[in-house]
Amino acid sequence: MSLLPSANSTQLAGSKNLSVAVEGSKLFIYSDLSQDFGVSSSGKSLIIASSSGNKPLGATNAFLGLNLYCKSAEKRSLTKDATSELHEMTAMGNYCEWRIEGQMLCIMIDFNNVGDKVATTGKSVLLASSGGNKAVGKTGIMCGLNCYVPLGKEFCIEKLSTISARPTVAVxxxxxxxxxxxxxxxxKTQVTVHCESEKAKAxxxxxxxxxxxxxxxxxxxMVKWVNQKRKTQGSSEHMEEGFVAVSPKWKNILLRRGVTKKGEDDGCNIDLHLRFDPTQSFGRSTSGKSMTVATSAGWCDVGDGIFISFNAYRPAPQLGHAEIKDAVQKIFGQHNKEEISSLSFKTIKEEVAAVFGLKENDLGDLQKQVKEAVVEHMESLVSSDQFMVIKAAVDKVLGERSWEEVATLTLKAVMAEVFSALGTAHGAQEDIKEHVKTAVIMYLRRNGK
Structure with a gap:
């Protein structure tokens, strides 16, 4: 039997390089091991595939979290020898199996034979698991998988077909x-979430x-109530008339409160309409893994003891060398020659991070790629024969010294040695000065600690 994705397979919603298909009681998960989506948000690994968090498996009440990654593209090997251990269906961990055909990985879970162990968190029941991160044969790729049902929920095996169903919600x-x-x-730019529910306990x-x-x-x-004895700040009077932004912290959210209806036993029903624009984007989340579409920025008091929390997000594009290179070029394009020569690497990192909706500290190991992109860009700007001669002279002047000595050198001292080595035959002093400045900046960024 071929384990290549069938015509019935569909991409797992919100995932990268993961498609799924259902046959009877079995779920098949496919991933092309030759693909990658750039480095992770930490910068420490290359993403091969990801569910981008725990994703619901249709209407079954089950969730799937899956990640495939390797240290670098150079560490990945998809030769026959590297994949030979998985040429036949093999136990992967607990209640799941896997196999590689060509460059395609197939993971299979048979829901007629799954686990019932409560996870260590005490919040879910594990149906299937890789039991930690497992090596995918000798490919250099690692895989981590967990499939679970939240505690208190029943797994609905009769709804397996909804996993691969991809209904489109039209206007x-x-x-x-x-x-x-x-x-x-x-x-296309307006979606409303309507919540009508009986009041729960505080x-x-x-x-x-x-x-x-x-x-x-x-x-x-999510919606919750606080004890009515607690004073709440929200007011619902104006919300019954139309949609309003309740909090200045809200992004892309408007709320309308319906009339609170009294029910039996002095209970009541609440009626909430929350509206947002699904085409909007407000930068990356703090994890860097998703793009914020709309958010209440945590729990928010909307009056009468009612609090809501709302988030809408889409997967964030991975940050590879090409994306970082484009960001660096964009930043340099916003500065003139004089400004570029005085830009610090810290400033460049801050501006690159801002392009992706991140803070400088969120770049992690991506800082190395930023430095490489800066050097590449600087070299592309100054590729003249005259500059290359001056660059070689600067590299020689600085390269003959220890890093401690370089750190104490003044630009004036470097220029004096370069002028002495080159003489006036290599251009006017003012032209040489600009080239020396650029060459020194490139040397420091290339070799700086």
């Missing part, structure tokens, strides 16, 4: 997500079941 359509939540697509959280809009934007909404 004008509404989807009943369950537990009192309905998602309505009113236009502190009890009502969560919207996992939902990804058209396989791209993941929605997460």
């Amino acid at each position: 004008g359509d509404a989807v009943n997500v369950g537990d009192g939540f309905v998602v309505e697509v009113e236009s 502190g009890v959280v009502i969560a919207m079941p996992p939902f990804t809009l058209n396989g791209e934007v993941t929605l997460a909404m």
Whole structure:
């Protein structure tokens, strides 16, 4: 039997390089091991495939988290020898198997034979697991997999077919997500989440079941009540008339409160309509793994003791060398020659991070790629014969000294030695000065600690 993806396989919503197919009680997960999506947000590994967090498996109540990665492209090997251990279906860990055909990895979970062990967190039941990060044969690739059901939820095996179903929510359509939540697509730029629910006990959280809009934007909404004896800051009077932004911290969110209806036993139902634009983007999340589409920035008081939390996000593009190189070129393009010569590497890192919606500290090991991109760009700007002669002279002047000596050298001293070595035959002194400055900057960025 060929384990290559069938025509019935579909991409796992919100994932990278993962497709799924269902046959009877079996789930097949496919990944092309020859692909990659650049370095991870930490900069320490090369991403081969990722579920980008724990993703719901259709309407089964189960979730899947899967990551494939290697240290670098050079460490990856897909030769027959490297994959020989997995040419036949082999046990992968607990209640899952895998096999490689060509460059395609196939992982299989048979839901007629899965585990029932409570995870160490005590919050879920593990159905299948790799048991930690496992080596994919001798390919240099590592794999980590967990498939689980939240504690208290029942795994619905009869809904396995919904895993590979990819319904598109068209404009004008509404989807009943369950537990009192309905998602309505009113236009390409307007989606409303409607929540109608009975009031729960104070502190009890009502969560919207996992939902990804058209396989791209993941929605997460929660509602809770506080004890009425506690004073709350929100006011619902104006919200019954139309949509408003309740908090200045909200991004791309408007809320309308319906009338609170009294029910039996002096209980009540609440009626919330939350609206956002799915085409918006507000930079990367703190993890760098997703792009924020809309957020309440945590729990927010909306009046009458009701608090809500809402987040909408899409997977963030990976940061590879090409993306960083483009960012560096964009930054240099915003500065003139004089400004470029005085730019510090710290400033460049801050500006590169800002392009991707990150803070400088979030770049991690990507700083090395930023430095390489800066050197490449500087060299592309000054590739004249005259500059190459001056650059060689600067490299010689600085290269003959220890790093401690270089750190104490003044630019004036470097220029004096370069002028002495080259003489006036190599151009006017003012031209040489600019080239020396650029060559020194390149040397320091290339060799700086």
